[in-house]
Amino acid sequence: MKIVDYDLYAVPPRWLFLRVETDTGLVGWGEPVVEGRARTVRTAVEELMDTYLLGKDPLRIEDHWQTMYRGGFYRGGPVLMSAIAGIDQALWDVKGKHHDAPVHELLGGKARDRIRVYQWIGGDRPDGVADAAREKVEAGFTALKMNATSELRRIDSPKAVSRAADRLGAVREAVGDEVDIGVDFHGRVTKPMAKRLAEALSEYDPFFIEEPVLPEHNDALPEIAAHTSTPIATGERMFSRWDFKEVFEQGVVDVIQPDVSHAGGITEVNKIAAMAEAYDVALAPHCPLGPIALAACLQVDACAPNALIQEQSLDIHYNETSDVLDYLADQSVFEYDEGFVDIPDGPGLGVDIDVEVVESRAGHDDWHNPVWRHPDGSVAEW
Structure with missing residues (x-):
């Protein structure tokens, strides 16, 4: 062949x-x-x-x-x-x-039949999170994720910290203590602010704090971890097992989030997952992407004993014109039941792509993330 x-x-x-x-x-x-x-x-x-x-x-x-x-x-x-x-x-x-x-049969067979998923709430600049959280929990999700803040100054005001804590507190009050809430710092936060935010959010028991600093500042993770008992997650902007070596050896990251569309595919993420297992680190693949990427993630999740939860992009704030299910001939493959999704059992990735829909919508390659600026005109982290 x-x-x-x-x-x-x-x-x-x-x-x-x-x-x-x-x-x-x-x-x-x-x-x-x-x-x-x-x-x-x-x-x-x-x-x-x-x-x-x-x-x-x-x-x-x-x-x-x-x-x-x-x-x-x-x-x-x-x-x-x-x-x-x-x-x-x-x-x-x-x-x-x-x-x-x-694919999971070729990787050694399933270690699980289904995996828990979480649902995004609140958008880029988090807003209306309590109402959104209630809606998603009523729809059956048991785990949520939200951005911690919009843009922050290098050293921002006490009010900026309290606003972030109040938002998370409102979500916690809305959904109770049986729902997990991941909080994404999105690389928007500098080391001094990450320490303050981590401390302030701890009161509301986040599921994890994600990407508390940019990966080029991973050397700061031990200091940030010293300010909180909340699990630390990172990895969406790390692209190979060699990139993950440092955080494994540091011993302070609890959840890694390689992206199966960025970190070398199924072959590489499967190896990263095995490395993480040896360091008692959980796997939660990053996936704010389309149906093929999600199917690939689920094939890895199926085989990874340390897989914790799976990100998925249904109704995420980026999906303004098309969504994950639009490109599938059989949309039932990603049916969510009580906050879980079954591992696809069809041949290969287990999804059937609707070629006619793909071809009819092709040619859209002009999306770029926004460029944010601080009040003084300098570029802010998005």
Whole structure:
């Protein structure tokens, strides 16, 4: 069997889908994208496909991964690793279909039948979170996530801290103490403010605080951890097992969040999950993306004993024109029941992409994240 063709589709709201075709007629789907940099990743995928993968046997996934990663002198980073990730997902989809088995069977079999999911509330600049939280809990979700703050100054006022605490307190009051509430710092927070926020939020027992500082400041995590008993989560902007080495060795991160569309795909995230298990660290894959990325995450979750919870993007604030289910021929594959989703058992990734819908919506690659500024005109972290 050989790879003979591929197509890339930039679709709303901000996703890039890859379709890989073989000479046997089998087709695999992947989702290689950096949100806001779809055109850049498209070029990286085209380069890997055109200069290496066309004509190759799709079943030799590990060898292809090593070649795509190690075959270039410069390696790593969000663009290359996201391109590799989407290709890797498509190859696993082909391999599962070739063997008429879900990917998780090829990875060793399921360690669970379903996994808990959480639902986003509140938007980019968190607002109306208490009402949204009640609505999502009434819909059956038992875990939520919200942004902690909008933009913050390097050292901000006591009021900025109290506003964040009051928002979380309102959610806690609205849903009680049986619902988990993850709080995302989104890399918007500097080390001194992260320490103050972590302390202030502890009263309301967050499920975790996410990305308390940007990954380039991971050396500050031990100091931040000393200010709270809340579990610390990070990893959505870390792209390989080598990026995760430092946080494992620090011993202060409790939940890692690699993205299966950014961190080298199923092949790499499966390895990262195994590393995390050895350090008693939970896995909660990052996935504010589309149905292919979510299906790939669930295949890894199925096999990872330390998988804790899965992010998913249904009704997330980014999805203004299209949503996860729009691109599926069978939308029941992602039915949520009491806050859980079943692991897909169909061949490959276990989802059936509606090609007509994909083709009709393709050509949308102009999403970019907003650029925020402080009152003095300087750029703020989004």
